[in-house]
Amino acid sequence: MRIATWNVNSVGARLPRLLDWLSTAGPDVVCLQELKCAAEAFPFDAVGELGYEVAAHGTGRWNGVAVLSKVGLTDVRRGLLDEPGYQADDAEAEATEPRAVAATCGGVRVWSVYVPNGREVGHSHYAYKLRWLDALRATAAEELAEPRPFAVLGDFNIAPTDADVWDIAEFADCTHVTEAERKALTALAETGLSEVYPRPLKYDVPFTYWDYRALCFPKNRGMRIDLVYGNPAFTTAVQDSYVDREARKGKGTSDHAPVVVDLELG
């Protein structure tokens, strides 16, 4: 089974590139993030023609996640256990956002997640990011009571180590590299998960994100923030994993590249 995760930065704007990539890479299961469309506006027909069922969770302008599957799609769950919301400065109340959706596909339990950005250390969005990650940990812990292959895939907006950004000196006092964020990843792993570390197709670190600006991609000024965490039943089945940087090339691309995992399930 081939399973992938990709922050597409608008499934509408990315549709031609997405369909092309689905056709050539041929993943069985795909976790998408940053749909930037309402669930009902997802291009179900276009991906349906390629054989995918879809569980979409989106509200419009921001965020949005989905699971696509060619190997069955059941037990869809939208949102985390006791998921916190975000209260914008001008909002009267906090609101939950579409950042997590799960489905069981071909016997594998899959979560597609889009962790809040955090904006700046000390910002209310940063506190929200840490609360959200704790809810993700609690949700994983709850679902890991079952022994089936289980994985959380998505845009974590955290670089696990200093080597996972192009130059740690550029990230002083920045989000994505703080101890608190990394501790949240460790806490998630301590529920019984470990990271699947992908192969880079070029260079030494498999970055998954490069800013659109300032020639970041040609200069390989990237970050490794799209991650895959699996339980032992999942990770022991892994045959290969890589970041498909080819999908970041050319016109009309996302600023993220897909992470692909190949499994041999017993």
Place this chain on the structure above:
DNA sequence: ATGCCAGTTTTTAACTGA
């Protein structure tokens, strides 16, 4: 080659992203 921000809507500016 990899090519110098892009996406959305509360649209012609503001906000978000990381």
